Amino acid sequence: xxxxxxxxxxxxxxxxxxxLSEKKFHEAIELYLTLDKETKKIDLFQEKWLQKKVFxxxxxxxxxxxxxxxxxxxxxxxxxxxxxxxxxxxxLAFELSAEEATxxxxxxxxxxxxxxxxxxxxxxYKARIKHFHEKYKRVSMLMEKSKINDALKExxxxxxxxxxxxGFLKQETRVQIYxxxxxxxxxxxxxxxxxxxxxxxxxxxxxxxxxxxxEKLVTLRKLIEHGEHNHAYxxxxxxx
Numbered sequence: 001x002x003x004x005x006x007x008x009x010x011x012x013x014x015x016x017x018x019x020l021s022e023k024k025f026h027e028a029i030e031l032y033l034t035l036d037k038e039t040k041k042i043d044l045f046q047e048k049w050l051q052k053k054v055f056x057x058x059x060x061x062x063x064x065x066x067x068x069x070x071x072x073x074x075x076x077x078x079x080x081x082x083x084x085x086x087x088x089x090x091x092l093a094f095e096l097s098a099e100e101a102t103x104x105x106x107x108x109x110x111x112x113x114x115x116x117x118x119x120x121x122x123x124x125y126k127a128r129i130k131h132f133h134e135k136y137k138r139v140s141m142l143m144e145k146s147k148i149n150d151a152l153k154e155x156x157x158x159x160x161x162x163x164x165x166x167g168f169l170k171q172e173t174r175v176q177i178y179x180x181x182x183x184x185x186x187x188x189x190x191x192x193x194x195x196x197x198x199x200x201x202x203x204x205x206x207x208x209x210x211x212x213x214x215e216k217l218v219t220l221r222k223l224i225e226h227g228e229h230n231h232a233y234x235x236x237x238x239x240x
Contacts, residue, residue: 009038013053063112070119082123089116125168132161148192
């Protein structure tokens with residue numbers, strides 16, 4: 001009975017490994033439930049090698065499920081859920097690091113750590129992109145309410161946010177963000193010029209002041225275009 005049961009469990013683990021490699025996670029979960037019942041029929045402490053195989057299969061299943069879920073959540077843009085999966089992956093990697101460093105454990109630990117770093121970068125990127133768009137909307141909203149000084153302060157932060165996400169983006173997307181920043185800054189410059197007049201000006205004075213603002217705007221645009229966002233931020237602060 002013991003040998004037959006041991007062989008049955010060994011075959012279940014082998015089948016489980018195949019299901020994981022084929023990414024048939026739902027079937028693997030069902031198989032693990034069966035495996036859990038079967039292992040209770042024997043004394044695993046008398047079968048150390050089998051105990052390790054069952055443990056490894058459980059940890060592999062846990063890691064792959066977390067990774068699969070993290071991919072789905074990242075695709076949906078669910079940052080709260082992705083953050084929770086990151087924590088789960090981190091905890092799993094910590095548990096694995098405490099185990100005996102067998103070749104199988106080392107491979108699984110490296111995989112878990114690699115996926116953790118990958119999804120951490122995905123999370124940071126998506127969080128910064130989300131923050132960028134929220135900040136952009138806020139600047140636009142402040143402009144609509146003629147709160148120019150507040151909009152200018154928020155725009156300075158917007159430049160820094162752009163700097164943080166540019167490295168993750170394709171060239172086409174970087175160009176789109178650059179033009180969004182440029183047009184927003186142009187609108188800000190015009191509004192600030194018009195709202196800070198304390199007395200009526202002649203047409204020549206208005207044109208002259210506008211040209212000065214435009215020259216500074218061009219300089220700032222070039223700094224942003226060339227990716228010199230730290231310099232752009234300092235230059236922008238000097239304009240205020």
